[in-house]
């Protein structure tokens with residue numbers, strides 16, 4: 673049995689009789705998920721000698737603090753990365769943000785990522801949207817304990833697209849993402865380069881998340897079981913980890929790489945002067961042709 677399940681059960685049963693009734697009423701699918709915690713543990717994957725990476729990076733997840741609101745800094749969990757091998761553009765930090773660095777890969781690259789779990793709890797990282805073999809996709813059964821290292825090795829098979837990396841341990845995925853563990857993955861390829869889309873400072877990742885803060889600027893997660901099961905809304909919407917995100921722009925075309933990293937909220941995005949939004953891509957990558965829309969709906973993903 674994993675540590676995470678022990679603590680969450682303990683916390684749960686420490687509640688009142690009403691809590692126990694809620695447990696009895698837990699739907700079968702949720703109980704089935706709970707039981708996944710009984711799966712035998714797999715030792716953390718190590719680097720293989722016959723894999724020769726084009727890109728290698730150390731990815732660390734650990735507790736941290738960051739100033740989000742005026743006053744007291746907020747305790748978060750955060751990804752930090754260091755490039756061991758490969759092009760410098762692989763990593764882009766988002767200054768002053770709890771979000772992990774933007775990872776930029778090229779289709780066809782051989783990639784090694786050494787995940788160091790320096791949280792005080794088990795975790796594993798999942799590459800949401802990437803086509804990778806199951807044993808390096810961060811399924812909950814590969815969760816590692818605090819202090820352990822898991823080595824991912826895969827070739828980038830995706831076409832140009834935006835994806836997301838986030839923890840995927842059993843039971844605590846949403847909680848860890850909510851506390852800051854998430855980041856964007858951008859994949860580039862030849863097809864995309866031929867389009868000569870806006871790049872450099874004109875290509876802007878925009879990660880939207882809503883969060884709930886208490887009086888001392890700390891994140892509040894899941895006030896009750898219903899929040900935990902259904903997701904919940906925050907009272908502040910953060911863009912790239914900032915509460916009042918503002919971007920000074922030139923009057924020219926920009927490419928916004930928009931990601932909804934909220935637990936439940938769906939956004940309707942539009943320009944306030946009613947200019948159309950030109951959509952050039954979705955989850956899987958670029959569209960056949962751009963489409964103009966009055967607004968865009970974006971669900972968490």
Ligand SMILES: [Cu+2]
Pocket residue numbers: 798800838973
């Ligand atoms: Cu995911």
